[in-house]
Amino acid sequence: METSALVASADACSLIEKQVDGKVHSVFNNSLNLQFGDRLVHVGSVDEGLAPFSIGIEPWELNHLLKKIYSGQPVRFNTNQFIFQEARLWMHQVQVTDHTMPAYSYERENVTNNIDHLISSLFEERGQLGFTEINKEAILHDMLQSSSSDMVDPMLKKLHELEAMAFENKYTDPDTMFNFWIGRGQGLTPSGDDLLVGTCAAMDALGYSNAIFLEQLKSYLQEKGHNRTTNIGYEYLWYAAEKKYHSHVINMCKSLIKESKFECLAAVHEMKKIGYTSGMDTLIGMLLGAKRVKG
Structure with missing residues (x-):
């Protein structure tokens, strides 16, 4: 099964480029967390907003992905994709987002x-x-x-x-x-x-x-x-x-x-x-x- 991500935070992209071997840390009804070293990458619905360590995908694709994933499962990032045992998550067309809080001018x-x-x-x-x-x-x-x-x-x-x-x-x-x-x-x-x-x-x-x-x-x-x-x-x-x-x-x-x-x-x-x-x-x-x- 193949899924494509829509958006990803700049820091999530940076992390997976540095450390390619990881595991599924936790799985929930509407999201999952991947662990690389001692750091996490969150994968969730694009409709729920994006954390500074997140990847966002379409809700219906997320539901399909979650059916193929379990905690502790190994994952590897290679050639712009997450490779699971029975699924792949592509990152080749993501919009990269910056989550830095600006200092606003205001009244x-x-x-x-x-x-x-x-x-x-x-x-x-x-x-x-x-x-x-x-x-x-x-x-x-x-x-x-x-x-x-x-x-x-x-x-x-x-x-x-x-x-x-x-x-x-x-x-x-x-x-x-x-x-x-x-x-x-x-x-x-x-x-x-x-x-x-x-x-x-x-x-x-x-x-x-x-x-x-x-x-x-x-x-x-x-x-x-x-x-x-x-x-x-x-x-x-x-x-x-x-x-x-x-x-x-x-x-x-x-x-x-x-x-x-x-x-x-x-x-x-x-x-x-x-x-x-x-x-x-x-x-x-x-x-x-x-x-x-x-x-």
Whole structure:
């Protein structure tokens, strides 16, 4: 069986050119992950957006491919194709995508208005976050405050410490901070990972990117990352440290600078396609990363 990919991230293309022998890491109902060395390449439907380590194919072709694939199966990349035992995935006509988050020019009023729309939208959501220690409403109420007050709640205190570290390099022990957040929560991408990705994304998009913070994150991942979180969570964090993100995350950040609230709300709906809880946790991180715009 032969299938052709439509799009692929530049980093996924670069990885498979350097290391050609791998295996099927994991298989799901609508996607799969390939492992080359200790890094992953995600293969999914082009309709679901693209991660910075992803390949996108037509949904119907993906369904056929998934029937021929199982976890642990060897795979080899050779002459522009992935070769499985009973299938091939061609890469000869892919559109290569760049997932680097730009620093946008924006009107402050547009961003502050959209932050308020985003908070209101999240208040209306019935679901909760991936964190069991605190509810969504407590965090959102805190985000509405113009300044961080002394909070008794330990999770809010940790959020304030993360904010101070990310923006001002005030926290003197990065490892302790990353130990708290990275790998925290359940799922393929733990909630703490999603929150950090969202924070970095908004900071990059709104001109608050902090090179020291990103280097601290990358150093931590190199030393401890694979022992602290899932392989998939690691990938999203690694690329966030390089200012690269899922296409839905880039679209969400871009919507924050728009004058119309409807683009922002449409992007919120799109974010939930990443996975409801994962999308919500990432949005909370974005609110933290955008907090300084409001003053």
